[in-house]
Amino acid sequence: MTRTDEFAPDTAVPGHGAAFTDHMITMDWDPRRGWHDRRVAPLAERPLHPATLGLHYAQVIFEGLKAHRGADGAVTVFRPDRNAARFAASARRMAMPELPAEAFLAAVDELVGLDAGELPADAGVSLYLRPLMYGTESHLMLRPSEEYRFLLIAYLTGGFFGADPLAPVTVHVSREHTRAAPGGTGDVKCAANYAPTFVAQRAAAAAGCQQVVWLDSTERRWVEEMGAMNVFFVRRTGAGVELVTPPLTGTLLPGVTRETLLALAARIGLPAVEERVSVDEWRDGRIVEAFASGTAAVVTPIGAVRDAAGDFTVGDGSAGPVTRRLRQLLVDTQRGAAPDPDGWRRPVPPAATVDRVRRYYRLVDAGDVTGLVDLFAPDAVYHRPGYPPIVGRAALTDFYTGTRVIRAGAHTVEQVVGTGPQVAVLGSFAGVLHDGSRVQLRFSDFFQDGPAGRFVRRDTFFFTPMV
Numbered sequence: 001m002t003r004t005d006e007f008a009p010d011t012a013v014p015g016h017g018a019a020f021t022d023h024m025i026t027m028d029w030d031p032r033r034g035w036h037d038r039r040v041a042p043l044a045e046r047p048l049h050p051a052t053l054g055l056h057y058a059q060v061i062f063e064g065l066k067a068h069r070g071a072d073g074a075v076t077v078f079r080p081d082r083n084a085a086r087f088a089a090s091a092r093r094m095a096m097p098e099l100p101a102e103a104f105l106a107a108v109d110e111l112v113g114l115d116a117g118e119l120p121a122d123a124g125v126s127l128y129l130r131p132l133m134y135g136t137e138s139h140l141m142l143r144p145s146e147e148y149r150f151l152l153i154a155y156l157t158g159g160f161f162g163a164d165p166l167a168p169v170t171v172h173v174s175r176e177h178t179r180a181a182p183g184g185t186g187d188v189k190c191a192a193n194y195a196p197t198f199v200a201q202r203a204a205a206a207a208g209c210q211q212v213v214w215l216d217s218t219e220r221r222w223v224e225e226m227g228a229m230n231v232f233f234v235r236r237t238g239a240g241v242e243l244v245t246p247p248l249t250g251t252l253l254p255g256v257t258r259e260t261l262l263a264l265a266a267r268i269g270l271p272a273v274e275e276r277v278s279v280d281e282w283r284d285g286r287i288v289e290a291f292a293s294g295t296a297a298v299v300t301p302i303g304a305v306r307d308a309a310g311d312f313t314v315g316d317g318s319a320g321p322v323t324r325r326l327r328q329l330l331v332d333t334q335r336g337a338a339p340d341p342d343g344w345r346r347p348v349p350p351a352a353t354v355d356r357v358r359r360y361y362r363l364v365d366a367g368d369v370t371g372l373v374d375l376f377a378p379d380a381v382y383h384r385p386g387y388p389p390i391v392g393r394a395a396l397t398d399f400y401t402g403t404r405v406i407r408a409g410a411h412t413v414e415q416v417v418g419t420g421p422q423v424a425v426l427g428s429f430a431g432v433l434h435d436g437s438r439v440q441l442r443f444s445d446f447f448q449d450g451p452a453g454r455f456v457r458r459d460t461f462f463f464t465p466m467v
């Protein structure tokens with residue numbers, strides 16, 4: 001099947017990169033506090049200062065990973081630790097602060113826990129997670145930003161190339177443009193790597209192809225990647241069959257899917273090598289199958305190649321047996337239908353799954369709170385056996401849009417769970433929003449005593465609409 005869409009090929013419903021879920025996680029960094037203030041908010045636009053350093057000098061990195069719903073209904077995230085490591089490597093290369101893996105994983109857990117309810121049982125749909133970090137300082141000196149924001153958003157995706165994942169794509173060898181050069185940034189996931197590829201993608205579409213094949217920038221001979229995916233070849237058939245993928249020379253992105261497929265090949269006894277493959281070798285018939293690998297593309301067969309030096313068909317032009325087998329094994333592994341001996345599937349924390357929260361409101365951020373004086377309604381009294389009761393006032397603000405300030409409310413504590421220094425508070429809140437609309441919310445908060453008699457909020461305050 002040939003598709004000629006310019007950028008994103010025809011997509012199944014939901015399309016790729018458009019069906020965003022309800023929430024986002026944000027976190028900020030500055031030299032004094034390091035990473036701080038992780039919070040959940042409804043997905044919303046944020047104004048940027050026109051001199052935001054990241055916008056001008058491309059101090060921007062991102063990641064892409066997926067959560068899947070397995071046949072048993074459980075949602076798991078696939079190998080997020082590998083994305084956390086690559087995010088840190090990208091940060092180092094772009095002179096940005098590293099986000100510790102635990103903080104990366106905690107953000108992933110929180111967002112997936114919240115929004116996994118939007119993920120249908122349909123095996124063709126997954127939840128794509130997009131972590132992003134950019135320099136936020138409004139300063140235009142040519143130096144690294146001294147402030148950063150981390151964002152995590154998610155969208156549902158039915159697949160990058162459309163409804164039929166085994167439909168082979170036709171690809172275009174870019175002879176004019178290259179993606180990466182030795183010493184550059186090809187091995188990290190910085191935003192600056194992507195905009196320059198759009199003209200080549202446009203040329204590919206004009207040639208009737210879905211994707212670009214990138215050659216090395218020195219000899220313009222060796223196949224490096226395809227679009228924003230790694231590439232695999234199959235040499236020979238039968239007993240001599242061999243899986244080949246280009247080595248990580250510094251100009252390729254070390255794909256998590258690539259790494260996974262090499263491990264899966266080893267697991268099933270399929271010989272695999274990391275070796276350069278030239279377009280000439282690809283054309284001369286020794287390569288019987290080829291496919292692209294990536295989080296979004298999973299495993300996508302390559303059926304035909306268009307090249308200024310001569311077009312050719314790969315094998316018989318359809319998805320070959322090795323491609324099909326590896327694709328199925330990968331999908332089964334991601335969805336729990338195949339064994340997971342190395343613990344690649346990270347389960348979503350069950351509490352978050354059960355307690356799916358649709359909208360979050362956040363109390364005025366007092367950091368380490370002295371008592372609860374600024375936080376709760378006067379009628380809210382928190383009894384903790386052996387400790388004095390806590391009395392407070394309400395002051396609720398939606399920080400994220402700045403528009404939904406709750407200006408009146410009755411606060412009812414229904415249950416206080418726990419004794420001693422830790423306490424969870426369950427209750428409901430009836431309030432009036434800034435725009436006059438009435439809300440009734442349920443909340444559950446968790447506190448614990450901090451140093452010097454201060455009461456420390458352990459968790460973001462959640463307010464769930466009762467409707």
Ligand SMILES: Cc1ncc(COP(=O)(O)O)c(C=O)c1O
Pocket residue numbers: 064189225227228229230253254255256257258293294295296
């Ligand atoms: C340039 C590039 N190559 C390869 C990949 C595939 O990597 P992964 O398998 O981790 O999605 C990506 C996607 O992240 C990419 O942007």
